[in-house]
Structures are given as structure tokens and as C-alpha cells.
Amino acid sequence: MRLSQYLITTSKEVPKEAKCISHKLMLRAGLIMRFAAGIYSYLPLGYRVLAKVTSIIEEEMNQVGAHQLLLPFVQPAELWKKSGRWGNYGEELVRFKDRKEADFVLGPTHEELITQLMKHQINSYKRLPLTVYQIQTKFRDEPRPRAGVIRTKEFLMKDAYSFCQSEKEQMTIYEKMKQAYERIFSRCLLNYRLVEADTGPIGGERSDEFIALAPLGEDRIVECEECEYVAKLEKADTGFPTSGDRCPLCKSKIRIKRGIEIGHLFWLGEKYSRSLKATFLDRMGKERYFVMGSYGIGVSRLLAAIIEQNHDEEGIIWPKEIAPFQAAIIATSPETFKVAQEIYLRLRRGGLDILWDDRDLSPGVKFNDADIIGIPFKIIIGNTFLKESKIEIKTRREKTTVKVKKDVVFQKMKELVQNAK
RNA sequence: CGGGACGUAGCGCAGUCUGGUCUAGCGCGCUUGCUUUGGGAGCAAGAGGUCGUGAGUUCAAAUCUCACCGUCCCGACCA
Known part of the structure; x- marks a missing residue:
């Protein structure tokens, strides 16, 4: 979506x-x-x-x-x-x-x-x-x-x-x-x-x-x-x-x-x-x-x-089976918009229910919205991608972050969703 | 249904006590433009209100009086 x-x-x-x-x-x-x-x-x-x-x-x-x-x-x-x-x-x-x-x-x-x-x-x-x-x-x-x-x-x-x-x-x-x-x-x-x-x-x-x-x-x-x-x-x-x-x-x-x-x-x-x-x-x-x-x-x-x-403090933390979406994709700079789109389409094709925050807003707003809504994972494509070619995945409940290469995001997400509470 | 609090812009509030300065103000949000872009950005220009409803008092009511409506909280009741 x-x-x-x-x-x-x-x-x-x-x-x-x-x-x-x-x-x-x-x-x-x-x-x-x-x-x-x-x-x-x-x-x-x-x-x-x-x-x-x-x-x-x-x-x-x-x-x-x-x-x-x-x-x-x-x-x-x-x-x-x-x-x-x-x-x-x-x-x-x-x-x-x-x-x-x-x-x-x-x-x-x-x-x-x-x-x-x-x-x-x-x-x-x-x-x-x-x-x-x-x-x-x-x-x-x-x-x-x-x-x-x-x-x-x-x-x-x-x-x-x-x-x-x-x-x-x-x-x-x-x-x-x-x-x-x-x-x-x-x-x-x-x-x-x-x-x-x-x-x-x-x-x-x-x-x-x-x-x-x-x-x-x-x-x-x-x-x-x-x-x-x-x-x-x-x-x-x-x-x-x-x-x-x-x-x-x-x-x-x-x-x-x-x-x-x-x-x-x-x-x-x-x-x-x-x-x-x-x-x-x-x-x-x-x-x-x-x-x-x-x-x-x-x-x-x-x-x-x-x-x-x-x-x-930030909001709801939905159990994975109840969350309205499994992950939110957030591009934090205009240069990564295209990559975000690519990832969104890839994950969606793979059967994951994804919310792509494609709005032209500052990153903080997007982070906070994803958090209050309670989406279990945030897929962040920004500075880290521009510098290290890596995409970050943050877990809402445990507040942990992993960095992965673009071509394994789907695989990693499936694994994370599988193991999530 | 008993007790209490509240009702002003989409949301949060100030103004009400002590009527006139209110042609009703602030913050958030919204619209337009430019600049921004890693945890709720900046500047500029804008839109948005029967002050819950009705009656009354008064030269004058968001402000005072009465009635009604609505909302929330505590209790009773109940899944």
C-alpha cells in the first residue's frame, strides 16, 4: 500500500x-x-x-x-x-x-x-x-x-x-x-x-x-x-x-x-x-x-x-499476526525514493503486506507514524544506503537494527517476520 | 440512574470569575510557493468559527440567568 x-x-x-x-x-x-x-x-x-x-x-x-x-x-x-x-x-x-x-x-x-x-x-x-x-x-x-x-x-x-x-x-x-x-x-x-x-x-x-x-x-x-x-x-x-x-x-x-x-x-x-x-x-x-x-x-x-x-511511549506494538502491515518502507532522502519503490514492489511480489511511506515529509514524521501505528518493522533506505549500500531494518518491539544488502532484503524480511512475536 | 467535570476552527487550548479592548486569539494540523530531508524542519502568504442549542437579562453576551442537548470520569448495573 x-x-x-x-x-x-x-x-x-x-x-x-x-x-x-x-x-x-x-x-x-x-x-x-x-x-x-x-x-x-x-x-x-x-x-x-x-x-x-x-x-x-x-x-x-x-x-x-x-x-x-x-x-x-x-x-x-x-x-x-x-x-x-x-x-x-x-x-x-x-x-x-x-x-x-x-x-x-x-x-x-x-x-x-x-x-x-x-x-x-x-x-x-x-x-x-x-x-x-x-x-x-x-x-x-x-x-x-x-x-x-x-x-x-x-x-x-x-x-x-x-x-x-x-x-x-x-x-x-x-x-x-x-x-x-x-x-x-x-x-x-x-x-x-x-x-x-x-x-x-x-x-x-x-x-x-x-x-x-x-x-x-x-x-x-x-x-x-x-x-x-x-x-x-x-x-x-x-x-x-x-x-x-x-x-x-x-x-x-x-x-x-x-x-x-x-x-x-x-x-x-x-x-x-x-x-x-x-x-x-x-x-x-x-x-x-x-x-x-x-x-x-x-x-x-x-x-x-x-x-x-x-x-x-511511541505507540502501539502490534503482534505480527495482528499488525495492519508487516513492515513500513521509509526512504529518508529524495535520492533513495527509486530504491524504496523497487524494494516495495519486490516485497509485495513476495507476498508481504507492506506500507510504503512515499510521502514527501521529513524522516522523523515517517518514523513516528510507523511507530504509533505499531508496524512491526521499519525498512529504512537513506544515508546508510548512500554510504554503505545497505538497507536498515528496525524492529518495533525489540528496537534492534540489522543492515542488509538490497538483494537480500526480501529473504531477511521473511526470516524476521517468521521469528517475530 | 446517583455524584463530578467539561462543551470556543479538524485536534489541543486561552479568553468566561470582573459583560464593552473579541470584527474572538494561540499551538498543532491543512492549502500555495521556495528552501530543507536520519526521529514530529524553516521562511513567506493563505483558508478555516451559528463561541453546543434555545430562551432570557442588558444600550451591549463567548462572558450573567434558566432550560435543554452532548461528551468524559467515579459509582450502581452489566458481556
């Missing part, structure tokens, strides 16, 4: 609305723009990052045999009345009437719809177990959106639903999904904890949450300094502990930490299949309710969590 032809607007100054690091950096790097409280659009650069995260999630979901589909965002209220959530989901549920005065909701989650879908699609145990997922915009009319993209009214979510014939089968899926989540969050370079949680308005019998550690997080967890013990603050075995209290398991000191909820697993059991009368015929020809699970990842929120844990 030629930067001069791309929609990128970075900023030295921070809009005063932003208080937390990820929000500031997302605005400064020009990833998002706010239209109302908790309502954001993603600019091309932000969308690229969102797409990278999305594709990691898709890979891992497909890996565990989940099938991607797309449910409607606008949902008939009828199903919500059947499940009982029309009455008890609360004001977060946006309701409206169409021109014929029929009730609808904007989907905050999709248990009702997917259950209804499966009720019609599956009627034999031979087709089970089955897991499906979608990546889609959700709407929840939050009383107080906050911290940029961490709590918004409209957000991108991956929601998966599993349908099984028994609790035992459901347990297997639940575990597989948990492992898939662990791989997803590791690929995002997130430091997270897995804790048991409340089921909330989704309901069901148990739930587990993935919490990315971050000081601005809304969730509090209790963690032992020595042993494995970790729990949500409100579910801790010792009432309402404070830092320095004793671990209920090993009596060492515990710590309170804050974090952002990035993923949630729900053991739904028959909650929705019963209320929507979704059944299949088992081996004995007997009608049975599906045993269900649902599994969410806040995709847009993930970006904020990743930035909270991967940044420095």
Missing part, C-alpha cells in the same frame, strides 16, 4: 475524551472515529486490524470443527417472548416496531435465533454434536459506555453455539472450545486468566471467563502469588478478600488484579432448547432437548486489550 494514497490520519495530540491508553492510541493512530457515546467506526487501518483478529478467530473455530454462518441482526420479538428474555433482559435490549407494529429487537446475543434455526435444521442424533459460529455486530444499550472500544453500545462479537445430545458430549465440546480460546488469545499475545464466572442474562448452569489483565479493566480477580488459585472477586471462596489476604488453598498471599473480559464460555444445558421446544430424536427414537453451550469473544474489545498490553 502506498501511504500517500491511503486513508491514514495520525495525530500528535490526543482528543481529551480519551483517558485510557488503548483509547488514546487508537485515536492517535487513526484506527477509529467516534460518532456517539459507545458508537465507533473503524477506519481502513483499524478495519485491517479487526480483520486480522477475525481471521485468527475463524482459523481456530474452524480448527475445532465449528461452522461459520450469519444470523440476522434484527430479530423478531416472538422468540424473545418465548425464551422469557423479552421481559427480563432489561433496558439494554433495544426494541422497536416495524411499520406493521410488529415487535423486533436489535440482537445483543443470538441464543434464541440459533436455537430456532437448529430446531428446524436438525432432528436426528446422527447429526450431533454440531457447533456453529458467526462474527457479527451486536447492540446493547449500555447505561454507560466507557474506555473507547472496551465497553460500547455497538460492537463486533464472535458467538458460537454448540448442540449436543448429552451432557458428556457437551463437556467435550466445552473443553475443545476452551482450548481454542487459549490458542486465540495466545496468538494475540495476551496475558490472561481463566476464571469461573456468573452466568448473567445469558443464563445456564455454569460459565467461565477469560480475563486479559489490565489496570483499567472493569473486572476484578483474586490471584494467589504461589499456587494456581484464581477467581473472580465476587466468586472468591473467602468472601470479599483484599490484597494480602490468605489463599484459600495454600495460605500464601493473594493479590487483587483488574482485567478486561475478552471471552466467555456458557454451559447452557437445556435452558433455551426447552423454552423454544427444540428437540431431536435420539438412538431410541425418543424426543430429547438439545444440550447447549454458547461461547463469546468481544472482537472489537480484543483490540483494546491487545493495545493495553502491547505498547510503549
